[in-house]
Amino acid sequence: MRVNLGATELWYVVNLSPDTHPIQVHLVDFAVQRRFGFERDGGTGVFDPSAVTLARITATDAWPIGPEMQGPKDTVRANPGEMVGIAMTFAPFPSHYVYHCHILEHEDHGMMRPFVVVPPWVPHHEHEPKAGLSDRARRSFRPGQPVVHPAGGEPA
Numbered sequence: 524m525r526v527n528l529g530a531t532e533l534w535y536v537v538n539l540s541p542d543t544h545p546i547q548v549h550l551v552d553f554a555v556q557r558r559f560g561f562e563r564d565g566g567t568g569v570f571d572p573s574a575v576t577l578a579r580i581t582a583t584d585a586w587p588i589g590p591e592m593q594g595p596k597d598t599v600r601a602n603p604g605e606m607v608g609i610a611m612t613f614a615p616f617p618s619h620y621v622y623h624c625h626i627l628e629h630e631d632h633g634m635m636r637p638f639v640v641v642p643p644w645v646p647h648h649e650h651e652p653k654a655g656l657s658d659r660a661r662r663s664f665r666p667g668q669p670v671v672h673p674a675g676g677e678p679a
């Protein structure tokens with residue numbers, strides 16, 4: 524998954540399991556924006572990906588955001604049957620990051636996924652600038668370091 528450096532995104536964490544998962548996004552703090560119940564195709568109950576192809580999720584009831592969920596967070600509790608919307612801005616560091624469940628057994632069994640934050644001018648599907656960009660553009664990309672754009676936009 525790719526995110527543009529400096530982008531503000533609203534991600535929805537949809538919990539299809541019977542367990543609560545504390546989900547952490549590395550790199551950023553986020554604000555919990557929304558909590559919903561949801562309906563999905565294939566009915567209710569424990570989601571079995573071998574038996575159901577998930578094609579549609581529909582938000583139902585809006586649930587309150589409690590005081591413990593207010594303010595900047597790096598981890599949010601995703602309860603069973605809950606869809607949580609979190610908003611965050613990916614800056615100032617481009618690099619490789621992860622989001623994951625904070626329960627060790629869960630993250631060790633697949634609940635940890637990578638994402639990459641890159642300047643928007645970096646070609647898609649690449650973690651390094653492609654040939655064809657200027658030397659200055661290639662030089663300004665350093666994982667883990669902020670990208671400094673000259674006044675007026677993209678690096679020349």
Ligand SMILES: [Cu+2]
Nearest residue numbers: 544624626629
């Ligand atoms: Cu978990």
